[in-house]
Amino acid sequence: MDVRRKAAAFAAVLAGVSGVMMASAPPAAAVGGCPSGKLCLYRSTEYRTMSFEAASTSACFELDDYGLTYPFNGINSYVNNLPVKATLYHSEPTGWYAMSTIRPGGFSSNTGALTADGYWYRYSEKICTGSATP
Incomplete structure (x- = not known):
């Protein structure tokens, strides 16, 4: 067997092994551990200390109930795996802003x-x- 055939055979074996390894690799973890179809808010950076998780695509939630507003830590990281946006609101004398x-x-880690x-x-x-x- 000449050198070219040996190299081609080796490349074919290597490609096959690589394909098997890639096929059996575990799936990538969800960002911050936030499940699919959820909005997750964290009191800490780097997706630590999840304080809020919601699956609703049309609802409002009081952040104070979860320790996620002043004078607490606030939202230091988040992941939105919902198919809709999430809007943050603050109360003003004229209404919600x-x-x-x-x-x-x-998503944001900080x-x-x-x-x-x-x-x-x-x-x-x-x-x-x-x-x-x-």
Whole structure:
């Protein structure tokens, strides 16, 4: 067997082994451990300390009930595995003000909630999914 045939045979065996290894590899873990079809909010960065999980695509939730607004930690990381957006709201004297939106499929391991840049994620009082409003 000449060198070219040996190299071709070796490449074929290597490709076959690689294909088997790839086929048996475990699936990638969900971002932050947030299940498919859920909105997950975390009090800590890097998807630690999940405090809120919802599957509803049209509902509003009080963030204070989950320790996710001032004076608590706020939302420091999030994953939106819902097919709809999630909107953060803050109460103003004239009504509810939409502060920020988390797009479907959106995620952040560090919102900066404890800094001036993360104002929306620390002071929001409600989160609504889909077309729901406070």
